[in-house]
Every structure is written in structure tokens, then in C-alpha cells.
Amino acid sequence: MKITGIEAIPYAIPYTKPLRFASGEVHTAEHVLVRVHTDEGLVGVADAPPRPFTYGETQASVTGVIEKVFAPQLLGAEVFARERVHALLYRTVGNPAAKSALDMALWDIAGQACGRSVTQLLGGSTDRMRVSHMLGFDTPQCVTAEAERIRDTHGITVFKVKVGRRPVRLDLDVCRALRETLGDDAELYVDGNRGWTASEAAFALRELDDLGLTLAEELCPADDVLGRRRLVRDCRVPFVADESATTPAEVTRSLLDGDATAISIKTARTxxxxxxxxxxxCEGLGTEVVMGNQIDxxxxxxxxxAFGAAHAATSRRAGxxxxxxxxxxxxxxxxxxxTGGTLAVRDRPGLGVAIDEDKLARYRQDH
Structure with a gap:
């Protein structure tokens, strides 16, 4: 089965409220829908969410590199020749969201062709995952109100709290308000998006020690080599590398150099x-993982x-x-x-999704 066509369709859908965090804020999902067509009539889909403030990609760069670089290389390639496809893609440096969307669309086709879900093809460990909800910058009153609404409506009891503001007390007050409001049954962890210095992060962790946090993610820049190592060494919970470890090689260096003790996996970038x-x-090194979110x-x-439920290690924690x-x-x-704080895998071939063409026509940006 050969690739006969590739579409990269930019679209934009507003958020009901902006998500704010240390490295930027998002008001609109300016993503790229990627569709891969084959000579047997199967079509694979995936989403590319550019994050210019983190990875340097934009909606325009994703569509451009797919249309001008990747599509000409991949037309005529065998869908199941995955290593050959990746050798072509990774001759080009960077562009993680564009490459990842093409990879996932090909897995979608493979699942459809085999009559199996992507989760089954990848490993089939379970059929659902517990859900973690990400809370952005706001006042303690607004953040706790959102957490209560999410818990009461969807049964979610795991929350990732965005931190990294100055003064540090702004975020400490939010974390304390969440613990007081949600009680001891809720799981809380923090993500700084590199917003604090190592010393600020160390102070914050000491102040929050009694809250029972379960993870600390990217509290300070990895470029602060010695400060980060000291912070990770003294951290009493797993310290997660996310945007500082975006490739397999970076993951290895981060873990061996003492820059992190856990890794966030994001299908949108790998x-x-x-x-x-x-x-x-990570499994070989005995390192915990968490399934991250690229504001998908x-x-x-x-x-x-689909990926998280396929493996025991990735389904152990809430995604x-x-x-x-x-x-x-x-x-x-x-x-x-x-439902009940969990999200089930689509039990259908491939990713098990269909695109609403009317909505795509409404939101696409390339008319």
C-alpha cells in the first residue's frame, strides 16, 4: 500500500478561555490537520499543534514543511516501510509536530488495514486511562472553582498546576487553596515551564512539602546545569523533564546527567x-513516565x-x-x-475517528 497524497490543512478554533503559563499563553487552537491518502483508499489522520514559544514551529511552518519538503519525499512510499519513512523525515532537523502527525496518520492507516485499533497494534495493555486536568495561571478563587467544576462534572481528581510566576507566593497560594478545597483525595503536581530559577524552585518545593505533591515538572531551565542538578537531587518527588527532553537522545542525556528523574511523553512531538x-x-533505566499534553x-x-493505554508504564499514572x-x-x-475520571480508547480500527467536513470547512484557514 503506497502513499498517494498528503494534506496539511490549517484551522483555528478559539478556546473558551485562555490558558496561561510561564512560557506563554494560548487563546486559539491554531493547529494543522494532517491527512495521508493511499492507493487502497484508506486515509489516515492526525493533528499537529504548533507551539512556537516551546518548539519554534508555527501553523505556517508546519503546513510549509509538509507541503514543500515531506510530501514530495513520501509520495509513493510504502505505508508499512516505517523505518524508510522515518529516515526521510529525520533528514530534516526540527519540525517535531509536523513529523509526529505524519507518523501517527500512518499508524492510523496501518490499524485500518489490519482491522485493529492503534492501541492494540502498539501493545494493548488496557482500554482506558485516568485523566489529569491542567490548570493555568489565575487567582486562587478562579483556579479552585475550575478544579471543583472539572471534578464534579467529569470525576477528575488529578490536577496539574501551572506554576513559575513571580513572586513565587502567587503560585504557592494557588496550590494551598487547591489542597484545602479539594481535600486529601485529590492528586496535585506542578509544572513550571522553566519559569523559576533553581533557587526559587527549591524554595517553592520546601514551602509546598506538606501538600503531598506527586510530581514536579520543568521548574527551572535545564540550561542552568548545576542549579538544576542540585534541585533534582534534592527533590523528594520525581522531577519530570518535558520540553527540555524532546528526542530520544535528549531523554538519555537528561536522565544520565541528573537533569530529571522522570519523563513526559507527548505523542504530538514524538x-x-x-x-x-x-x-x-525509560523502562530500561527504571524511570517513570507521564503522558503529557500539548494543549491538544x-x-x-x-x-x-491510544498510546498511553497501549503500555503498562504509560497507563500507570493519569494522562x-x-x-x-x-x-x-x-x-x-x-x-x-x-466518565468517572477516565477516558476510553476508541475500539475501532486505527484511531477510530472521523472528521466533520462541515466544521473543517468552517474553521480552516487556507480558503
Whole structure:
């Protein structure tokens, strides 16, 4: 089965409220829908969410590199010749969201061709994951109100709290308010997006020690080599590398150099193929993983839960699978539903999704 066509369709859907964090803020999902066509009539889909403030990609750069560089190389390639496809893609430096979307669309085709879900092809460990919800910058009153609404509506009891502001007390007050409001049954962990210095992060962790946090993610820049190592060494919970470890090689260096003790896996930046390589490295080194979120819409969330549920290690912790709830609309014909704090895998061939063509026509940006 050969690739006969590749589409990169830019679209934009507003969020109902902006998500704010130390490295930027997002008001609109300016993503790229990627569709790969084959000579047997099967079509694979995936979403590319550019994050210019983190990875340097933009909507325009994703569509441009797919249309001008990747598509000409991949036309005529065999769908199942995954290593050959990756050799072509990775001759080009960077562009993680574009490469990952192409990889996941090909896995979608493979699942359809085999009559099996992507989760089954990848490992089939379970059929669902617990959900973690990400809370952005706001006042303690607003953040706790959102957490209560998410808990009461969707049954979610795991929350990732964005921190990294100055003064540090702004975020400490939010964390304390969440613990007081949600009680001891809720799981809380923090993500600084490199916003604090190592000394600020160390102070914050000492101040929050009694809250029972379960993870600390990217509290300070990895470029602060010695400060970061001291922080990680003294951290009493797993210290997660996310945007500082975006490739298998960076993951290895981060863990061996003492820059982190856990890894965030994001299918939006490493697809399914490279995400497995990252996961297997972590398993070999005895390192915990968490399924992260690139502020995904529903299609991106489908990909995250498909991969996370496929493996025991990635399904052990709650995955960040709920930020599509903040979007004003979406492209899938059948919306996702979080029930009892969990999200189920689509039990259908491939990713098991279909695109609403009317909505795509409404939101696409390339008319």
C-alpha cells in the first residue's frame, strides 16, 4: 500500500478561555490537520499543534514543511516501510509536530488495514486511562472553582498546576487553596515551564512539602546545569523533564546527567514510533513516565490515550487528556466523553475517528 497524497490543512478554533503559563499563553487552537491518502483508499489522520514559544514551529511552518519538503519525499512510499519513512523525515532537523502527525496518520492507516485499533497494534495493555486536568495561571478563587467544576462534572481528581510566576507566593497560594478545597483525595503536581530559577524552585518545593505533591515538572531551565542538578537531587518527588527532553537522545542525556528523574511523553512531538523508543529507554533505566499534553484538541487527545493505554508504564499514572474541554468546538464527528475520571480508547480500527467536513470547512484557514 503506497502513499498517494498528503494534506496539511490549517484551522483555528478559539478556546473558551485562555490558558496561561510561564512560557506563554494560548487563546486559539491554531493547529494543522494532517491527512495521508493511499492507493487502497484508506486515509489516515492526525493533528499537529504548533507551539512556537516551546518548539519554534508555527501553523505556517508546519503546513510549509509538509507541503514543500515531506510530501514530495513520501509520495509513493510504502505505508508499512516505517523505518524508510522515518529516515526521510529525520533528514530534516526540527519540525517535531509536523513529523509526529505524519507518523501517527500512518499508524492510523496501518490499524485500518489490519482491522485493529492503534492501541492494540502498539501493545494493548488496557482500554482506558485516568485523566489529569491542567490548570493555568489565575487567582486562587478562579483556579479552585475550575478544579471543583472539572471534578464534579467529569470525576477528575488529578490536577496539574501551572506554576513559575513571580513572586513565587502567587503560585504557592494557588496550590494551598487547591489542597484545602479539594481535600486529601485529590492528586496535585506542578509544572513550571522553566519559569523559576533553581533557587526559587527549591524554595517553592520546601514551602509546598506538606501538600503531598506527586510530581514536579520543568521548574527551572535545564540550561542552568548545576542549579538544576542540585534541585533534582534534592527533590523528594520525581522531577519530570518535558520540553527540555524532546528526542530520544535528549531523554538519555537528561536522565544520565541528573537533569530529571522522570519523563513526559507527548505523542504530538514524538508521534507513536519515537514515543515508543522514548518509553523503552525509560523502562530500561527504571524511570517513570507521564503522558503529557500539548494543549491538544480531541484528535490529539485520541492519539495520546491510544498510546498511553497501549503500555503498562504509560497507563500507570493519569494522562493529561482533558484540555480539549476548554475549546469552543472541535472537528470530530463523535466527541470524546470523560466518565468517572477516565477516558476510553476508541475500539475501532486505527484511531477510530472521523472528521466533520462541515466544521473543517468552517474553521480552516487556507480558503
Amino acid at each position: 508521534g507513536f514510533t519515537r514515543s515508543q523508543r522514548v518509553l523503552f529507554q 484538541g480531541q484528535l490529539g487527545t485520541v492519539c495520546t490515550v 493529561e487528556l482533558s484540555n480539549f474541554l476548554d475549546m469552543s468546538d472541535d472537528l470530530l464527528t463523535e466527541p470524546l466523553t470523560i
